[in-house]
Amino acid sequence: MSEKEVKNLEEIFEARIARDEKIEPKDWMPEKYRQTHIRQMSQHAHSEIIGMLPEGNWITRAPSLRRKAALLAKVQDEAGHGLYLYSACETLGISRDELYEQLHSGKAKYSSIFNYPTVTWADMGAIGWLVDGAAIINQVPLCNTSFGPYARAMVRVCKEESFHQRQGFEIMLTLCNGSEEQKAMAQDALNRWWWPSLMMLGPTDAESIHTEQSMKWKLKRKSNDELRQQFIDQTVPQADLLGLTIPDPDMKFNEATGHYDFGEINWDEFWQVVKGHGPCNKERMNARVSAWENGEWVRDAAMAYAEKKVNKEIAKAS
């Protein structure tokens, strides 16, 4: 294809997106659109898969059968969400194995929030309430994104995710209505998860290198700062309801703007965690890689068994 032809195709492509048309896997697309989608969708899928680990930590120690069943269902949903997203990603011509390889080698990233430890049961509450709350705010606009398979996966994810946040809030509420120690446990979890949850919505607009292009492709519909403000405005009244204090002395409702003003985010910490120096980066990757490697013989055995069954049927037929 000549340069002129590519340019022409690109113009047609941009015009389709501007008209809110969806792009499907076999349609012509600029290479950068394909790469950007692989990057973002796989990062999202990896986050779901790694995201199971901090919560998996508490399944066997959930305080009641009700809580255990809910937590199991939530973690199972996360596996499911990872699978929807990997499948959507594979429609762009990258294999599942390549995607895993990128995760395991550290070439692909996952959400930095999962590199924090879950030290008490209250962390299950804080994760559902705050981390899933922030994730929903991030994900709802994606139901409308330009790449069809991604948008369809996100519709399913968002439908399932609202139970995640509600079960988390319920855990917090129960703790806050409990003993002094239980309430202190809830406050401690909020203190530890608040700032990482704000960071989870991504670097500030000024620092975000992908935002402009992603907005143009409708891969992103609101900027990181807008999403963060929306999250804060929605969450602060919920903390009040719980009787908990947001660990930010600068947090104050601004009558003039109608939004909450908030303090400086420690972006050094964010970049440290992204670069691999968070409290649990190594632990998470080790858990993931060893699960994959230790499961290899099971995958191979299942494949061998399926082939054996096919061969038997062929032998019977002949």
Added chain:
Amino acid sequence: MDNTKKNWPLWEVFVRSKNGLEHRHFGSLHATDAEMALENARDVYTRRSEGVSIWVVESKNITASNPQNNGELFEPAQDKVYRHPTFYNLPDEVKHM
């Protein structure tokens, strides 16, 4: 036989959400064979009673049209307006036809 380098094939999943409706494409997944694909589809796509029937088809068995040929494939239908009821002029007195 050496299976170690073999990846599980990709399957497309179609789910009928209730009787009376058609099966609709829900997504895809990896499985060693049709039986496992059905079981995995149950867990991945119908955790909240989304279906009463599942079809799985190995993705390599699907032949898809190429959007780059959409011109030859679909444009011939565009100049055949006489296939639509509104092409025909009827007097207003004929209300429902």
